[in-house]
Amino acid sequence: MTETRSRLRADAQRNVEGIRQAALDVFRLGGLNTPLDEVARAAGVSKGTIYHRFGGRQGLIDAVVTDLVAEYISGIMTSVEAITDPVERFESYLRKIWLLQYDEPASNDVLLRALPGSEPLTTLCEHASEFAGRLLGEAQATGRIRDDLTPDDLYLLIWERGIIARACDQQPRDGYQRRFEYTLSGLRTPSVASV
């Protein structure tokens, strides 16, 4: 009855779904800047249709980014929650985020981006920031993590890692990992007897 409001035509509906799916696949692999033609090709549709249905890259990202990213990030948060030692919990969080940035270009883009659109994503990011801030505070309370480290530093350390991950294309994963461990260990309170 009243449900007929603004219903898409059958083919349009099919296409919207196809495009969403294609965008998920393509973005997952290549990040959020992959040319839209590739998405179109993957969806078996012309580029025009994407613009028509989603209004361009930003719209498409908005339509897809939550499915693409949210569960990774909240997954990390909950998985880390289980760790009891505050320092270990904090470090584990950072490690997982940093690996996510390497493994998932799209998630990395989200973590890097201004991403002005997409309200739920903004919420998620803020949530994650608060979470990270809390972990940091708790870890610092043990005295084993430097207390000159601010939540802002944390954000920027993640930003830097993202920039690196983006450029790492060819670099092997374990080298990336090996190197971020150095930074991680630099966040611990230095031993007192330093020259």
Added chain:
Amino acid sequence: MTETRSRLRADAQRNVEGIRQAALDVFRLGGLNTPLDEVARAAGVSKGTIYHRFGGRQGLIDAVVTDLVAEYISGIMTSVEAITDPVERFESYLRKIWLLQYDEPASNDVLLRALPGSEPLTTLCEHASEFAGRLLGEAQATGRIRDDLTPDDLYLLIWERGIIARACDQQPRDGYQRRFEYTLSGLRTPSVASV
């Protein structure tokens, strides 16, 4: 007499000099990927002339890169040589290289090794690598720098920093500096009593 061999015409000579100068200025400011049209404009010459005289970007870079970069790098090496404490010397070297990467986009491009050509530059880079390796070894001999750190790690830490510096455009210098200190401190031997 025999000196007349392969002499450029007066205007050509003037242009070559003008272009070199312009390239120095423009590359210094914007790095080695600045559009050649900008160099041409700065030299008051058409793009075609640059291609004609230098054979393209690579040729132009070759003609300019030594003046643009060599003295910075060798300057750092000699200035650091004066420091007596091996650890301080090693760390000071890294700090200076990392700041150079922030301050001088062109030097950064060179350190990132976009440049297969240019023999003297390659030599310089190898020289610097050996130098850094030596500093590392000496610093490790004190026991105060982690001994699992390899010269290769060092190279990649510089590479990573360069990637960051490139993206840092808007970021303030002191934040950049602040953050690389964390990594630096992560290179020191950790205190024994860990967890």
Added chain:
DNA sequence: TCTTTACTTGACTCCATAGTCAAGAAATAT
């Protein structure tokens, strides 16, 4: 079935950059 309306298409424009080249301009040689 035919009409109406919603949808899709691909060819088009636009932008920024790399790189080329025929024709005109300028220096040099005589």
Added chain:
DNA sequence: ATATTTCTTGACTATGGAGTCAAGTAAAGA
């Protein structure tokens, strides 16, 4: 002063991606 040679130019092609739209196609409604 003219012929010769060397240079320079700017308009041209090519690339790769964003974004648009008139015209054609297909679904829905009668």
